[in-house]
Amino acid sequence: MSEAVITSVAGPVIRARREGGFSLGEAVHVGDAALLGEVVRLSGDEITVQIYEDTTGLAPGDGLRGSGLPLSVRLGPHLLGNIFDGLLRPLAPEAVAQRYQLRPLVEPGERLRAGAVLAEVEGPAKAQSLLVPPDVAEAELTHIEAGEIGLDDPAARLALPDGSTREITLAHDWPVRRPRPVTRRLPPDEMMVTGQRILDSLFPIARGGRAAIPGGFGTGKTVLQETLAKWCDADVIVYVGCGERGNEMAEVLHEFPELEDPRTGRPLMERTVIVANTSNMPVAAREASIYTGVTVGEYFRDQGFNVTLMADSTSRWAEALREVSGRLGELPSESGYPAYLSSRMSEFYERAASVETQGGRRGSLTVIGAVSPPAGDFSEPVTSHTKRYVRTFWGLDRGRAQARFYPAIHPLQSYSEDAAGLVEWWTAHGNPNWRAQRGRILDLLEAQAGLERMARIVGKDAMPPTQQLTLLCAGLVDDAFLRQSAFSPTDRTCSPDKQTEMLGTLMRFFDLAEAAVARGVKVEAIAAAGFYRRLARMGEEIADGDPARFAALVEEMETEMAALGREVNDAV
Amino acid sequence: MRFDLGAGGAVTAIEGPLVFLRRVVRAGLGEAVAVEGADGRARLGRIVGLDEERIVVELLESTAGLGIDDVTVRFRGEPMTMALGPGLLGRVFDGVGRPRDGGPPVPEMVRRRVDTGTINPATRGLPKDFIETGVSSIDILNSLVRGQKLPIFSAGGLPHDRLAAGIAQTARLRGEDEAGFAVVFAGIGVSHDSAESFRAAMEQSGALEHTAMFLNLASEPSAQRLLTPRYALTAAEYLAFDEGRHVLVILTDMTNYCEALREVSASHGEIPSRKGYPGYMYSDLATIFERAGWIKGRAGTLTQLPILTMPADDISHPIPDLTGYITEGQVVLDRALEHRGIYPPVNVLPSLSRLMDQGIGEGFTHPDHPALAQQLFAAYARAARVRVLSSVVGRDGLTETDRLYLDFGDRFEADFVSQEAMRGFEESFALGWEILAMLPPGELARLSDAQIAEHIAPVLARAETATEAGDG
Ligand SMILES: Nc1ncnc2c1ncn2[C@@H]1O[C@H](COP(=O)(O)OP(=O)(O)O)[C@@H](O)[C@H]1O
Numbered sequence A: 001m002s003e004a005v006i007t008s009v010a011g012p013v014i015r016a017r018r019e020g021g022f023s024l025g026e027a028v029h030v031g032d033a034a035l036l037g038e039v040v041r042l043s044g045d046e047i048t049v050q051i052y053e054d055t056t057g058l059a060p061g062d063g064l065r066g067s068g069l070p071l072s073v074r075l076g077p078h079l080l081g082n083i084f085d086g087l088l089r090p091l092a093p094e095a096v097a098q099r100y101q102l103r104p105l106v107e108p109g110e111r112l113r114a115g116a117v118l119a120e121v122e123g124p125a126k127a128q129s130l131l132v133p134p135d136v137a138e139a140e141l142t143h144i145e146a147g148e149i150g151l152d153d154p155a156a157r158l159a160l161p162d163g164s165t166r167e168i169t170l171a172h173d174w175p176v177r178r179p180r181p182v183t184r185r186l187p188p189d190e191m192m193v194t195g196q197r198i199l200d201s202l203f204p205i206a207r208g209g210r211a212a213i214p215g216g217f218g219t220g221k222t223v224l225q226e227t228l229a230k231w232c233d234a235d236v237i238v239y240v241g242c243g244e245r246g247n248e249m250a251e252v253l254h255e256f257p258e259l260e261d262p263r264t265g266r267p268l269m270e271r272t273v274i275v276a277n278t279s280n281m282p283v284a285a286r287e288a289s290i291y292t293g294v295t296v297g298e299y300f301r302d303q304g305f306n307v308t309l310m311a312d313s314t315s316r317w318a319e320a321l322r323e324v325s326g327r328l329g330e331l332p333s334e335s336g337y338p339a340y341l342s343s344r345m346s347e348f349y350e351r352a353a354s355v356e357t358q359g360g361r362r363g364s365l366t367v368i369g370a371v372s373p374p375a376g377d378f379s380e381p382v383t384s385h386t387k388r389y390v391r392t393f394w395g396l397d398r399g400r401a402q403a404r405f406y407p408a409i410h411p412l413q414s415y416s417e418d419a420a421g422l423v424e425w426w427t428a429h430g431n432p433n434w435r436a437q438r439g440r441i442l443d444l445l446e447a448q449a450g451l452e453r454m455a456r457i458v459g460k461d462a463m464p465p466t467q468q469l470t471l472l473c474a475g476l477v478d479d480a481f482l483r484q485s486a487f488s489p490t491d492r493t494c495s496p497d498k499q500t501e502m503l504g505t506l507m508r509f510f511d512l513a514e515a516a517v518a519r520g521v522k523v524e525a526i527a528a529a530g531f532y533r534r535l536a537r538m539g540e541e542i543a544d545g546d547p548a549r550f551a552a553l554v555e556e557m558e559t560e561m562a563a564l565g566r567e568v569n570d571a572v
Numbered sequence B: 001m002r003f004d005l006g007a008g009g010a011v012t013a014i015e016g017p018l019v020f021l022r023r024v025v026r027a028g029l030g031e032a033v034a035v036e037g038a039d040g041r042a043r044l045g046r047i048v049g050l051d052e053e054r055i056v057v058e059l060l061e062s063t064a065g066l067g068i069d070d071v072t073v074r075f076r077g078e079p080m081t082m083a084l085g086p087g088l089l090g091r092v093f094d095g096v097g098r099p100r101d102g103g104p105p106v107p108e109m110v111r112r113r114v115d116t117g118t119i120n121p122a123t124r125g126l127p128k129d130f131i132e133t134g135v136s137s138i139d140i141l142n143s144l145v146r147g148q149k150l151p152i153f154s155a156g157g158l159p160h161d162r163l164a165a166g167i168a169q170t171a172r173l174r175g176e177d178e179a180g181f182a183v184v185f186a187g188i189g190v191s192h193d194s195a196e197s198f199r200a201a202m203e204q205s206g207a208l209e210h211t212a213m214f215l216n217l218a219s220e221p222s223a224q225r226l227l228t229p230r231y232a233l234t235a236a237e238y239l240a241f242d243e244g245r246h247v248l249v250i251l252t253d254m255t256n257y258c259e260a261l262r263e264v265s266a267s268h269g270e271i272p273s274r275k276g277y278p279g280y281m282y283s284d285l286a287t288i289f290e291r292a293g294w295i296k297g298r299a300g301t302l303t304q305l306p307i308l309t310m311p312a313d314d315i316s317h318p319i320p321d322l323t324g325y326i327t328e329g330q331v332v333l334d335r336a337l338e339h340r341g342i343y344p345p346v347n348v349l350p351s352l353s354r355l356m357d358q359g360i361g362e363g364f365t366h367p368d369h370p371a372l373a374q375q376l377f378a379a380y381a382r383a384a385r386v387r388v389l390s391s392v393v394g395r396d397g398l399t400e401t402d403r404l405y406l407d408f409g410d411r412f413e414a415d416f417v418s419q420e421a422m423r424g425f426e427e428s429f430a431l432g433w434e435i436l437a438m439l440p441p442g443e444l445a446r447l448s449d450a451q452i453a454e455h456i457a458p459v460l461a462r463a464e465t466a467t468e469a470g471d472g
């Protein structure tokens, strides 16, 4: 391999004089401690390297070795259930299982293509598949193991058309910056159920979709991502802690093994991979951690899983890019970010998709990125570029967060381009009226904003009853439907069926209340009625899978509303 | 490996805090050096850049009095370290860990880097022990837990020092003994007066013998401010993770730290980010704040209470903004409350404790504590909106219910947030329900029927009896 000698050191970037060839993106090992780095610039005899570890103690004259390979991470069945650093090296190595059970699904002599399933792999987490690698166009299986086997033991052997053989192991390396190939991309027409009402019912995301969660500090990005990681209906979760708190990673590590996946009954940790580059870890590895996460996501997608990747926070990744770019002396563009920020972001989000895999299965990788805008200002470069590449935008609002109204997603600032394609999904899942109900709620919230501005001028008392009712209905939507505490055992997740029941109940309320007010019932009288409090707390008080309670609530509402109407008549 | 680079010919330039040396020895990035001038005084520095010809040293003390021709440079051959051992408590050190109380150096049991490595997140335990601070707006609404980093966002002239000293004196787990507790105070660019008033407050309560102070005074070199929190935290980690104590670290004023960072960055000619602060300020601050926590298998914990003053009272200024993105919440002091005579002037709405959910409720404080906090927040937020409305349309333009919210808001500030003496948790808890009872139960959507029956109904019943008694 090629070698080089360090000529200058400053922070995470070093320069070296090369002897031999290096290529851009090549992984290198620096100094006596063999620190991992990547070649980021080539110019004549000089190479520039960003280093993924603490550079304290490095000096000019120290040596550096090329690896001849692009910066890669080690993929395999050992990932599920464990925590890794930004380059996928285990942070709790003792917890990572080394041996697995292999159950072959093909016989020697069969001709196979890339993506074909060789065997099922069983370990402490869920069963996974061993596939023919993406770069093997066609080959004949000459040998396959069965039974217990280590991560790097030969598991199968392929004879390639050129006469060479290829050993297959459970674990393999893949360059982080290279997307894994697929047969074709599929349209985003299947919903990813998040269990969050404001998302599924108002701003849904499709499998293979791309969403951003921008918000100032403390508005709920992390809790929302953790909540989705817990309750969304993905098969695999890749949780990338990019430049955020160590305690948050510890929290996932502590909580997830204790929580049960409602669909499988297994601990949530078994479907989760954590990639952690916390804010105090080396900044260059932060830049890599995002690609590492996406690569892991694609690896599971290729096995036919529905994968959801959470990246908290993509802003820290962009800042890492900015820092390294500054050290390289590149010309800064907006707010000091390099001019290629936007194209890097688009490359990242582009790797999300619902696909037909090489092996002919359906798989998906959904990407949800948190964005941390300075001073909570959404016009800054990272938020505004992100907006160009995502289809779903869940904007968090400081005012809501300060009132402890969670999730603090602002319904008027958020949108979903996936929504239009999911009408059929909702119809197939029991709600043919979803589109109309969604529209009615969004209209109501829009009207609320206008009326509140007006109330600030004329006072609420001076408004006509119909407008007061609009405010009441919108307030109820907020309290009863949009608010959903991540910490409530009954309400932290809400099935599509329960969402449909709740929407139906609300629609019935709107109709009855409008009719009542038209007949002269006072808006305050409706707000003071016993059923109103029950409506406001229905998410909390009625558990999933109990439609009878909703029917009873509607009945109570009809009876009390009729009584209110009679009182008015009697008074006349 | 240690070297001395003799006087004469080694130094090629001195620019601000930077000293440029010819590279004639092997020295690595980040290593410590001592630079001596003709006056014989050793000045602490560290290597911040190297190429084939030169070594760039950043001095953490004044470069005044250094000449190009008469400098001796001692290379330590290792990054900055600190000697640690028994007897840290009760002592006063300077900003880089040297005794400033006339006492002997601390006996060296171990020597640690002041930039300790990262805590592996997989080895962290989850902070969850509720600390009673005696402050209602913190204990009930923004609870502090052991191992948390919870800064006070203050501003010039607000009583953050008094609040921090008060918390340092009271903050205990309920029913805990003194011996396991320690306070580390890091004064970063503070005036002599504020250092002294903290010391006096601790002395008065008899807590001084559990306290170690690290002082970089306003008059001392600003580059040293970059090291003061690191020395203080290295000592605190020793107290927590070697001696097994529960350590509360007060870092004040982090704004001075950030100013020093900006100054040093500018002297390096780096491209600044927002308002002239370096783009890496987030990561740099994180290396300080992330040192809070507890580690599985160790007895002690390290809790941080950093204080910063928001320039121009602006919470969106890069210093509070980046801090808020790193710390586990913030306690925000408010000038308008201060003007109304409310102490402590905590504005609870922008305040937050992110670890609260883990440290309160069933088995920690009271099962209904989370609901009480949620409802108080919701009601006070509504009261704040109504206040805005009433300032335009007047009290008469409000609905009946909104008028109740207005009164609720006033009483919440005057009776709940404001307090003369420290309050126990139970007292704060009871007070919270009492104030909520001002609102009609129908408005209390965050409370269950059972919670209303248990906590609100008795308050209403008492009020009724009192009225009847008054009538009779
Ligand atoms: N969905 C939610 N349900 C309940 N509480 C929440 C929710 N979202 C946020 N919170 C509260 O707000 C705090 C801050 O949220 P967090 O996600 O850490 O903010 P961010 O990541 O945007 O800085 C949390 O510690 C929690 O107390």
Ligand SMILES: [Mg+2]
Pocket: A221, A222, A223, A244, A312
């Ligand atoms: Mg967060």
